[in-house]
Amino acid sequence: MSSQHRNFIDGDWVESNSGETFENRNPADTKEVIGEYQQSTAEDAEAAIEAANEAADEWAAMPGPERGRILRKAGEILADRKEELTQTLSHEVGKTTSEAGGEVQRSIDIYAYYAAKASDFGGTVKESSSPTTHLYSQSEPVGVAGLITPWNFPIAIASWKMAPALAAGNTVVLKPASLAPGIIRELVEALEDAGIPDGVVNFVTGPGRSVGATVSSSPDVDAVSFTGSHSVGEKVRKQAVDDGKRVQLEMGGKNPTVVMPSADVDEAVDIVAGGCFGVTGEACTATSKAIVHEDVYEEFVEKMVDHVESIEVGPGLEDYDMGPHISESELDSTLDYVEIGQQEGATLETGGNRVTGDGYDDGYFVEPAVFSDVTNDMRIAQEEIFGPVLAIIPVSGFEDALRQANDVRYGLAAGLVTQDLTEAHEFANRAEAGIVKVNEKTTGLELHVPFGGFKDSSSETYREQGDAGLDFYSISRTVYMNY
Template sequence: MTETYHNYVDGEWVAAETGETFENRNPADRSDVVGEFQQSGVEDAERAVEAAAAASDEWADTPGPERGAILRATSQALEARKDELTETLVREEGKARPEAAGEVQRAIDIFSYYGAKASDIGGTVKSSSSRDTTLYTVNEPVGVAGLITPWNYPIAIPAWKIAPALATGTTVVFKPASAAPNVARKLVECLDEAGLPDGALNFVTGPGRSVGKTFTTHEAVDAVSFTGSSAVGNTVGEQANETGKRVQLEMGGKNPVVVMDSADVDAAVDIAASGAFGVTGQACTATSRAIVHEDVYDEFVSGVVEAAEAIEVGPGLDGADMGPQVNQSELDSTLEYVDVGQSEGATLETGGNAVDVGDGFFVEPAVFSDVEPDMRIAQEEIFGPVLAVLPVSSYEEALDVANGVPYGLSASIVTQDLTEAHDFVAESESGVVKVNEKTTGLELHVPFGGMKDSSSETYREQGDAGLDFYTLSKTVYLNY
């Protein structure tokens, strides 16, 4: 029998006022119903916001070390349930098991990290130009934060938004993506188990047009943090700006790896293939373009085709290397881009076909060669396992091509030339720049965010920067 799961509002698990639910199914096996979740409406979202607002003062007044203890206890609860959470994530989102386990560990580490940071949240003391005066700053919580998260990292991204918010004393209303809400729900269970006060965190499932829009427009919400597509993110930003909210948007990417003639080609192939086909290409930092010097182009294409063809596609729970796309829409979009690439004149070297593995949304990893910079497959975010390989004749051309897209999230260069490496770091129009590493993969204690259409370019996430979004600075002049 399918289990029905509830919203979490003011410390209680409650059904939606709408009386409606939606099914969530395993993308690797459509006959497997993960559960039924609340199809919440505006009234449900408003109730959550009101609970967060009512709890705001008490949570803000809770000492930082006490808040940190709750976050550390959450980390421990997640650790105790790691195997369960990993299987849940694979079952509802489709990742390969090692990828899912790594994501769960990331959430564990994030709560541990911000649990420690909560004790250090404070201000700074400055020297005053006046005698007998102490001049200092105090950091105070922003109030209520509305968090809207995507399906592709359904526990890691909620963790890196929720943990710093709670660490600062900010209360939260949280809407997960409907394609993968169950592992997020279990994260909320762990926070409840850790002793989080009623109302400090509220979890509501349902559509963006009702729940998400309420969170971005309600007068009691002070800040909105969104991760997802650029199209939706721009709408969220407009709605939040109309009501004067603090806004943090992290959106799409068209991330390049530049492979220069001095590169170790085997290493470059590993870097590109891992970045392009890991997590089924369903990452905002996934490698979507390989910009390769003509002297090593043929060797690189041959190597990356071989790497793509060696990937076993199938259910993550069965040990496959690459799982399905999350739903039919995402699969259809990837297949459409494969058709677009061929119609534009690029050469499909391998892959790009739907794979008949049980009842799931599987596709072969695809590699295109002979790609021109203005082709759609070289300009638009695909969000599937498709790598476009573009030839260039110089470093200067490679840099121009790498920067010649609307996005600017993550970029990498593979080279043994220090001048090229340092210049790329300086000139890349990306928020994350890597040398001899894949475009995916992030350290949790340093800032993360994009440029151009990849971000609102307001506040970064993770590390100390992750705390800045949820705090307001007050300057104090104390004349004694």
């Protein structure tokens, strides 16, 4: 039995002006409706923006340590509810319970991190060239932050946007992806229970064309942070910059991992497979292609096929190795790319079929797929698939591998597996990606360092996470105090 859930505006849980709702279904069993959410309108978004503006001055004036106390309490509440949140996340997006639990823990850690950072937020003191001048800077919030978040890491990404925004003294209007509003609702409930003042956090569900477009284009929103597809991100960028807003966009990737002859092939297979097939490949940093030196290419392909054929696919709540896609459209997209790869002449070594029968018919399950004999100009080597599909490309040497790794429109993450120190440093310096991993899978991020991409993966304006996360949500004033 599903429940109907409301928007959170100005400290109250309210229904949309539309009087309409939309259903959220279990991707492992689409017969099950797990929640109903408000089909909000532009008017609802405007009400949330108005509430955020009315609360902005009081929240900004609250001392940083006090804001940090509220964030710390929210993190403690999330920790107390971790098991429940893990079940919600797995139920809603299809992740295995292990993957969902890791994401929830990341959200807990983010709130703890920015709770501490809130006490440090303020500015710096510098020595003046004048002996009678006290020279210092002050940091202050930009105002109202509009946050548009994706479905693939819903609570983690909402947290790494919202926590620094709140720590810096901004108020927030949050529009979650319609495929994953439930876990964000529970995050907002934790902030409410932690004592967040009315209007500081506002949560509005509904379509991007009404809610998202209003948030990104409203003159009463000062900064917009978006994570999602490149096509939607470009629309958000135009809407935001036309009004002179500060904007931050992270927009996907096509992430390579290079495997060199010095690598241990078994280790390389584990690294690439972990980066490709974890979270059903639905990660912007997922490894999508392996660029493998010809000396170890055949061995790598054979061992990768063996590894992939051992992956058990099933409902995330039962903690199989790999859960379902989140939606029918995502499943169809993966199946389409499997067909495209074969049409382009790549060899489908294993997988790529929809999983049916024995209780699977009502879920969005697919076998993880491996292609060999791929060339870098194929669509499966150039386009973001966002599913468990690996393209393996043979190369003749390091320079060839680096060239092909960089020959793509995206630049989010890139990996290298090698025991050659020179190759490691050359790759780190020359890979055209915002995140470079050596002897690690491309997925998985530390929360206290900057996150963001190059090229079409990012607006290349501001980074997320760590101190860089605070930079986006703050602006500085320099004071010369001549005494």
